[in-house]
Amino acid sequence: MSKEKPSLPKGTRDFGPEVVGKRNYIFNTIKKTFQKFGFQPLETPTMENLSVLTGKYGDEGDQLIFKILNSGDYLAKTTASDLEQGSKHVLRKISEKALRYDLTVPFARYVVMNRNEITFPFKRYQIQPVWRADRPQRGRYREFYQCDADVVGTKSLLCEAEIVLMIDEVLTSLGISDFTIKINHRKILSGLFETLRAQGSETDLFVAIDKLDKIGQEGVSKELQEKGYTPKMVDRLFTLLSIEGSFEEKLHNLEVAYKQAIGEPRDNIELDETGNYNGKTKVGFLRALDNFVGFEQVKQVQDFLKNLNFKNFNRLEFDPTLARGLSYYTGCIFEVKVNNVKMGSISGGGRYDNLTGMFGLPDVSGVGISFGVDRIYDVMEELQLFPESAQNSTQVLIANFDRQSETFALPILQQLRTAGISTELYPDQVKLGKQMTYADQKKIPFVLLIGSKEIETGHLKLKNMRTGEQESLTLEEIINRLAA
């Protein structure tokens, strides 16, 4: 047996009692909201077949997947020539399983494998850890929880509206009040690309815009010009993105700008002498027009919210710069930012049209939201929002003076527990000071002191550890006070 000092793998954490209590407070609040909205829990295994995960997260993602070595004589199938071909080649021969990288791909796998048993629309939530072989740094771990809720099998925008309601309810329940729910639509972003009449790639544009928060206008401008966008296009981009006003005004003004640039839907499309319309082929023009659906859908989400009596429109912002990176979203996208706290987004999501296409099941549209529990935890610590009840600590410690007091205390211990009061009897007869320290450090709010006088009179001494006050009370009085 090794007697070296044990340690934790880098990027992983132990969660002691206090932290687990606080984390569970967040998880339970999220679960409660998910359930109130009709979502049901799903749990998938930690290990997935490598073939299920590979190719779903891009080359960089594939690198970050933790692979599990086959058990037994894992080298049995490898030859010297295999080994010469290096790690990537050998991998297929020595590893067939890997740790879950996110909750989305396992969810898609589950839907495909159980498509005949599932009643659609399928509303599931999933709260489980995921693993990524990222370089650990402040706030970035190799094992962390994701908290996802998705509806698949319906295109109704009611689901998008309910996502806004759920975000609002979860954060409000947690005591976070100053936050902004940003909404955009992938087709509004695609329209942006169309209005620029750029030759570059749409993806380059999304990726660059996504970094606006981090590298600023100058950085984005530089990156786009490196990708072949002209300074004129970039200028036009920032003019469009800098549109000001209320939710409706921004949406309206951007739509008007798009119409000016792209043209409006019309019955007759008169082609010019080059066979184009307004600088685009007919197909290109129709595709560009299709992007106006984005404005329509965001407005419909807003209408749903009004009818649902949503009161906090001040928290909802239409943000045409919101891009959500290289993800698989195709419709509305969301992101949530806590105001006046230095912290990235604490929640994000959106609609995807083809979640299960990766496993050969096309046309399953869905929309989902994900909460970042580590970040929410940090925000709540900073704003001191955790209630004491998040601690789950013992309510009463009965001090253990001597054999007589211990024996007298035993039935009392069980009577308190039976009344639903979590109670401990200190198991050893040690100095009272040590027992008090125990109560203190475990944040136990009450200590029950039973000496010979108390045994005689039946009036027990209850010490409030916060105020230091002591009261003589019967067991019944104590139960009435603490079980309340």
Next chain:
Amino acid sequence: MSKEKPSLPKGTRDFGPEVVGKRNYIFNTIKKTFQKFGFQPLETPTMENLSVLTGKYGDEGDQLIFKILNSGDYLAKTTASDLEQGSKHVLRKISEKALRYDLTVPFARYVVMNRNEITFPFKRYQIQPVWRADRPQRGRYREFYQCDADVVGTKSLLCEAEIVLMIDEVLTSLGISDFTIKINHRKILSGLFETLRAQGSETDLFVAIDKLDKIGQEGVSKELQEKGYTPKMVDRLFTLLSIEGSFEEKLHNLEVAYKQAIGEPRDNIELDETGNYNGKTKVGFLRALDNFVGFEQVKQVQDFLKNLNFKNFNRLEFDPTLARGLSYYTGCIFEVKVNNVKMGSISGGGRYDNLTGMFGLPDVSGVGISFGVDRIYDVMEELQLFPESAQNSTQVLIANFDRQSETFALPILQQLRTAGISTELYPDQVKLGKQMTYADQKKIPFVLLIGSKEIETGHLKLKNMRTGEQESLTLEEIINRLAA
């Protein structure tokens, strides 16, 4: 992207909504009891350093640990000559981490790493999955949950008594009533070895006895004789083990039998002409006498239980054949069996004297209990003990007839949720039959039907899905009925 049909790694499971609901019902019941007895939650990472796990579970256990491949170019440090030396040799160069194999070693690691911050006695519970590369078979999985509670840092037998209380409370709360909590003591087993005056090994004896349930008296007899026990010793063993009577009687009769065989504690130990006493050296005799502590401690646990007003002594059995295999226990040991159900033990535990010795911290005594959730689940299914509330399903589905009914339903949807009633509006306007099937399959007990007549009168139609009854009620009446 691969479009092959996705599958699950063997020995792993998806848990759909219904199963998660039932499993959480078990977990929550266990947690509630643990907390009532003053235990606090701990969570450790899925991955541990391989050096922390290796050598703690025996050679066979080491084989069953799932190892994680180092990330990046994991072969970089290996040479051709390494590879020639085979899997076991290469392992150290390509893998540094592994999946948690149980909750005990990570707990020991946590205690050692945090010994200066922890207030002892430390009462922690831990409910997390573990992974073993065992051959999967009925009821045996490669990923499964363990549910452990341990107290470390006290030798008080109150802890053992509280373990009995917790087992009784957990199973009773789950609706399981016909079960037996078996208790024995490692020193009573050691004493058994002493009374046999065998030359063989104590471990062989424990391992053989442990199989009594599976291979019967004949099998155990055969195994012991192969290990060098004489037929006479084996006969004597079964005579001792077959002692009948009440808890006290069995304990007393076995102690008397031991005293006859070993001798009694006395001040003057008179050695015979060979320098021995009663066939043993003086040291051997004193060591043999030390085993009488086992009887003393079991009796003390029983006394604690009496003083704690434990009512269910009919469920507590002193079982001198209980051995708990090759484990690290040194004191009282426990095992729980549900009667009249074909199922192995659903819970087990005991006291160990040297949990953290493996990491260089000696003399940390502790006692723990572990619940087998998969087995408890199967027992509860067989006995049909899951209450409907374990489902966590939506309470009300609002049917979606047309745009008008949808718009009318939206504020009602939110009012029901605000009243704490989990409610869904079917997101699409499809045939009512399809919506009813949805409610049925999701086990939603009530469907709210809002047609043009209901919109006009404000009396909504509430359909009870179990009875088929329909009632016309105002929203207020519905809330009063369902929120109750």
